[in-house]
Amino acid sequence: MKNSFFSRFTPKEPKFFPLLKQLSDVLSDSAAVLVESLQHDLPAERADYYKRIKDLERKGDKLTHLILDELSTTFITPFDREDISSLASCMDDVIDGINSCAKRITIYNPRPISESGKELSRLIQEEAAYISKAMDELETFRKNPAPLRQYCSKLHDIENQADDVYEFFITRLFEEEKDCIELIKIKEIMHELEKTTDAAEHVGKLLKNLIIKYA
Amino acid sequence: MKNSFFSRFTPKEPKFFPLLKQLSDVLSDSAAVLVESLQHDLPAERADYYKRIKDLERKGDKLTHLILDELSTTFITPFDREDISSLASCMDDVIDGINSCAKRITIYNPRPISESGKELSRLIQEEAAYISKAMDELETFRKNPAPLRQYCSKLHDIENQADDVYEFFITRLFEEEKDCIELIKIKEIMHELEKTTDAAEHVGKLLKNLIIKYA
Amino acid sequence: MKNSFFSRFTPKEPKFFPLLKQLSDVLSDSAAVLVESLQHDLPAERADYYKRIKDLERKGDKLTHLILDELSTTFITPFDREDISSLASCMDDVIDGINSCAKRITIYNPRPISESGKELSRLIQEEAAYISKAMDELETFRKNPAPLRQYCSKLHDIENQADDVYEFFITRLFEEEKDCIELIKIKEIMHELEKTTDAAEHVGKLLKNLIIKYA
Numbered sequence: 001m002k003n004s005f006f007s008r009f010t011p012k013e014p015k016f017f018p019l020l021k022q023l024s025d026v027l028s029d030s031a032a033v034l035v036e037s038l039q040h041d042l043p044a045e046r047a048d049y050y051k052r053i054k055d056l057e058r059k060g061d062k063l064t065h066l067i068l069d070e071l072s073t074t075f076i077t078p079f080d081r082e083d084i085s086s087l088a089s090c091m092d093d094v095i096d097g098i099n100s101c102a103k104r105i106t107i108y109n110p111r112p113i114s115e116s117g118k119e120l121s122r123l124i125q126e127e128a129a130y131i132s133k134a135m136d137e138l139e140t141f142r143k144n145p146a147p148l149r150q151y152c153s154k155l156h157d158i159e160n161q162a163d164d165v166y167e168f169f170i171t172r173l174f175e176e177e178k179d180c181i182e183l184i185k186i187k188e189i190m191h192e193l194e195k196t197t198d199a200a201e202h203v204g205k206l207l208k209n210l211i212i213k214y215a
Numbered sequence: 216m217k218n219s220f221f222s223r224f225t226p227k228e229p230k231f232f233p234l235l236k237q238l239s240d241v242l243s244d245s246a247a248v249l250v251e252s253l254q255h256d257l258p259a260e261r262a263d264y265y266k267r268i269k270d271l272e273r274k275g276d277k278l279t280h281l282i283l284d285e286l287s288t289t290f291i292t293p294f295d296r297e298d299i300s301s302l303a304s305c306m307d308d309v310i311d312g313i314n315s316c317a318k319r320i321t322i323y324n325p326r327p328i329s330e331s332g333k334e335l336s337r338l339i340q341e342e343a344a345y346i347s348k349a350m351d352e353l354e355t356f357r358k359n360p361a362p363l364r365q366y367c368s369k370l371h372d373i374e375n376q377a378d379d380v381y382e383f384f385i386t387r388l389f390e391e392e393k394d395c396i397e398l399i400k401i402k403e404i405m406h407e408l409e410k411t412t413d414a415a416e417h418v419g420k421l422l423k424n425l426i427i428k429y430a
Numbered sequence: 431m432k433n434s435f436f437s438r439f440t441p442k443e444p445k446f447f448p449l450l451k452q453l454s455d456v457l458s459d460s461a462a463v464l465v466e467s468l469q470h471d472l473p474a475e476r477a478d479y480y481k482r483i484k485d486l487e488r489k490g491d492k493l494t495h496l497i498l499d500e501l502s503t504t505f506i507t508p509f510d511r512e513d514i515s516s517l518a519s520c521m522d523d524v525i526d527g528i529n530s531c532a533k534r535i536t537i538y539n540p541r542p543i544s545e546s547g548k549e550l551s552r553l554i555q556e557e558a559a560y561i562s563k564a565m566d567e568l569e570t571f572r573k574n575p576a577p578l579r580q581y582c583s584k585l586h587d588i589e590n591q592a593d594d595v596y597e598f599f600i601t602r603l604f605e606e607e608k609d610c611i612e613l614i615k616i617k618e619i620m621h622e623l624e625k626t627t628d629a630a631e632h633v634g635k636l637l638k639n640l641i642i643k644y645a
Contacts, residue, residue, distance in 0.1 A: 065635075068639070069639070072639060072642060073643060107597050107600045107604070108600070167318070170323075171322045174324060175324075177396075178396075180399070181608075181613060183399070184610070184613070185604070187399075213288060382536075385537045386539070389539060389611070392611075395614070398611060399614065424498070424499070427499045427503065
């Protein structure tokens with residue numbers, strides 16, 4: 001039994017920071033593929049990009065489970081277990097969100113994605129970049145929380161921008177789009193993009209809590 | 216490091232009950248604004264009410280984070296940390312639900328909200344009132360759990376009423392509404408209202424668990 | 431106060447394994463009723479099946495709360511509290527998913543459910559069967575994790591099958607279905623079925639974590 005009384009005192013300290021950084025890289029990669037995918041509108045192209053994003057989603061899933069498994073069997077960790085597992089799970093949620101966007105674009109096959117949709121994908125990519133920078137601060141933010149704090153506020157600002165893009169677009173969509181089935185497709189894809197920007201900001205909220213707890 | 220070995224013994228006891236009560240007041244306020252908003256159907260009026268509800272949502276968000284932050288850095292609390300954080304988070308979820316309803320009404324701009332929709336908003340307001348009363352019992356329910364228990368069963372009953380209103384309305388909507396885009400708008404707004412009554416009942420479930428654990 | 435210092439040492443060990451097994455039986459029952467219900471298309475029949483599933487959902491809800499209540503007041507448990515509560519909550523989520531499917535079929539009243547929809551319901555029933563077998567392993571998997579490990583991989587495979595069925599069907603639905611309101615009904619019911627297969631796989635993920643932690 002790994003978690004028996006004695007094993008709890010066996011020194012065992014996996015490198016959680018490098019693993020979290022790796023996960024943020026997978027997130028950045030899938031965000032980049034999403035942005036690129038919206039430039040291509042043929043069903044076959046959309047299916048290819050979805051496949052690439054799905055592969056990254058599985059890679060992120062494996063990495064997240066590796067982190068959670070290590071945590072559940074490790075006694076000493078740099079932070080509370082929950083803090084690391086939440087960080088991993090929430091980054092995984094962003095990757096899942098990107099996958100949901102690509103999936104819906106492929107199976108709904110809507111008209112070419114609007115400029116607003118492309119803008120949301122770029123905002124997701126920006127958020128991924130700040131999350132990746134944030135992972136580099138985990139070793140050091142206790143002494144110098146300023147950079148991490150700055151990335152969190154960036155994530156917050158980007159999410160507000162995304163809300164405005166989304167709300168403005170959907171208002172116009174309901175005023176102008178008369179093709180009901182096309183409206184269903186676009187509305188749900190845009191909603192999925194917007195939810196993904198929320199998921200990325202949620203990572204920022206977790207990071208802000210780390211600063212409060214540890215810095 | 217706030218949570219270092221020594222700091223854990225620094226006496227520090229923020230007033231969690233008043234903070235939870237404040238949060239329940241924000242919930243009651245947004246429920247009241249929602250009920251009033253459904254009396255007004257002009258796009259500009261809807262946008263104004265959404266703005267008011269969004270401001271309350273942000274206020275609730277700040278308050279919730281204040282509670283969670285205090286918890287994460289406090290050693291002694293009246294209950295287990297999780298019990299207080301769940302209570303705060305779930306009240307915040309109800310406020311978020313109200314915000315989602317107002318947001319959709321504004322950006323979808325449907326026909327005047329039905330009598331059933333107004334009824335759901337009144338049920339949300341009733342639930343908010345019972346949650347607010349419940350917050351006044353947190354200091355005392357260990358000795359006298361009867362009032363808190365009563366509020367929980369009220370929340371449960373109201374949620375069942377809301378289910379019936381929702382299911383009856385949606386059944387008729389799909390039988391009668393032929394305008395597909397209008398159906399999409401109404402269906403989703405009604406669903407959001409119904410989900411918000413669920414979120415409020417969830418607060419009741421947490422309170423019931425407190426009685427089981429502590430009374 | 432049940433959880434006072436002294437009460438924590440009162441021996442008290444409810445039988446969690448039999449309770450979890452009972453919950454998995456409720457899950458298997460509702461899956462069976464769902465599969466059967468899809469053979470019947472009259473509104474009155476659909477309403478009857480929904481009622482039967484709703485009753486099972488309430489039974490599962492009571493059982494889940496009983497488990498969570500016992501946990502919150504029990505000191506010694508076979509696993510960490512969280513592990514048992516997550517297992518119970520996730521099985522309850524699958525039952526809730528089945529209830530959501532039946533509810534939507536009743537209140538939307540779509541055309542007869544497609545062969546793909548019936549296939550998804552059968553996959554849910556298969557998953558319920560593996561979850562039920564898994565509950566029989568909880569006492570013994572520490573010594574012999576092989577069977578439990580096998581059920582987990584089965585749950586994983588079934589979920590992947592469900593994804594393919596869903597994606598293939600929705601792609602065709604958007605290509606072929608011209609009746610917008612019917613498309614809304616079918617799309618959402620199929621999505622609910624697919625989400626329920628996910629919820630069942632999530633139970634498998636929890637079980638895999640138990641193997642990692644304890645076997």
